[in-house]
Amino acid sequence: AQSVAQPEDQVNVAEGNPLTVKCTYSVSGNPYLFWYVQYPNRGLQFLLKYITGDNLVKGSYGFEAEFNKSQTSFHLKKPSALVSDSALYFCAVRESFKTIFGAGTRLFVKA
């Protein structure tokens, strides 16, 4: 069965510094990987996805993610964090007709 792990419950970063939110995955075939963001009491918003091709995927709000097949990772990154980036981030992998979500990582960006 496919799975996804987010090893950090929380990430703290100062505004203006680069941020990384980690994700590792386990799949039996070609991975379809996604990142979503959730603000308090809201639904999830799509940030980016990896399907095939270039290992560096660019998404919304200046976020990007690097697909690393040898390390089975799909870390989310941003060169310069904003206070408004503070939210809950979910990594997800597609398994057949279902999407498997990680437990989420809460990002705090301090001014």
Place this chain on the structure above:
Amino acid sequence: DGGITQSPKYLFRKEGQNVTLSCEQNLNHDAMYWYRQDPGQGLRLIYYSQIVNDFQKGDIAEGYSVSREKKESFPLTVTSAQKNPTAFYLCASAPEGRRFADTQYFGPGTRLTVL
């Protein structure tokens, strides 16, 4: 959240009562999904539907029921058989369920609390 609406935003249920959560989409998507979100557990799939008049159980379907009579609507009923229904419920849709690369689009959620 655009294109998918959920109502109500907050819902309170008494013990032994059935309640229905509404989900409507105007994106012309074939596939629709219901998830339950609990703190620290991510999202868990309750039911999904790839096409009108067809739906499948997800990982935690016990105590829940759904219908898909119209393409744009996928209501979820939380029955009295669901022993711990207090949670945040999210509805999502995707253009076509069989395309694994499709992005899911989420509604704003309904917070259900058992009194």
